[in-house]
Amino acid sequence: MTGQDTGYGIQDSGEEGLRPVSRIPYPVSSKGFTLLELIVVVSIVALLAGSLLSRIPYYQEQAEKTVVEQMTGAMQSALIMRYGSLMAHGAGAEKGLSALAVDNPMDWLQQKPKNYAGEFFDPMPKTVSPGHWMFDLKSRELIYVLDRSDHFTPGKDGQKWIRFHVRLEYESPADGVAGSKKELASTLFEPTEPYRWFD
Template sequence: MGIRGQKTEDGRQMLACRAAARIAGMRGTAATKLPPSDRGFTLIELVVVIIIVVVVMGLFLNRALYYQEQAEKVAMEEVAGAVQSALTMQYGRILVRGNPSDAAALVRDNPMNWLQKPPHNYAGEFYAPTPLAVDSGNWVFDLKSRELLYVPRNAGHFKPGKDGEKWIRFHVAMSYEAPRAPSLQNASPELTGVLFEPVEPYMWF
């Protein structure tokens, strides 16, 4: 074989080596390609995840506010119940002293004075306050109307009374009954008790 034939053979071998290297490189690239499960989030997938997280957080926040408002209502009712118990004790002491007529003074008294310790959210006495003048979540005593007022902090499920104001007004009411004896039918009604009750009906839940 001559020199020219040897060069031709060498050229063919070089071309074959280059082709083999090129094929091997293509195989290596295909082998290192990541499967779909190993790739990161696409933009659409990321947006969907964000929307789901926002919806879940919104639902959780709504439920948290709901239970928080319920807890506030229960706390308010506990204070009202404590005042009613203290009022009953005051009325009982008046009866023990034998002066039922003194019970009329309870109507103008500040019910918080009957408690051993006022609640932490009792803000004191005010003259003719408005709901905006009282911090929400507090009790106040109105020196003009002689009523105990509560202004809700969480009022998403609260419907006020006829006055349309966002508060609950309590007062001391005297309970009377007509005499049961036939001979006393024309007599004045008898005082039978005292109640601590809302001035106007309201709805809370």
């Protein structure tokens, strides 16, 4: 039996005639992941997922702080508008303005937030659910009870809440006339005690 190359493969010549022999190589068998590679990939994915999940509470607390700061900014704006309204309606006397320090700031808003729980006399943090506001009728302070407090350092009372009050600052009139009543210089909606939150 002899072979002859015709350019299309080796052809065997025999009793049965020429028979082409393919030059196409056998396909290389493709393998899937080995068990070791699969374990490595799963481990990396698990580490990344664990890292992400551990950061979620941190970002949730950051978001809560941002919402509280936005609310206190809205309260400060409402206080200034309330002061302007009193002055415009002739209630700018010291007695009328001093009422700002004891009013419930939530009453100055056109719409109270959904997480405002109401007024309570000498409440404790457990009086309302975490993440809610309340007004203390005894101290005349607006209080926010924290929902997440992993990065919060409370004030002297050690409670995981923030107490706010209105502070009115008076100063002597510019004319310097003796016996003149002091004039209201500023109105501030501020924390009753200093606290730290992510700072």
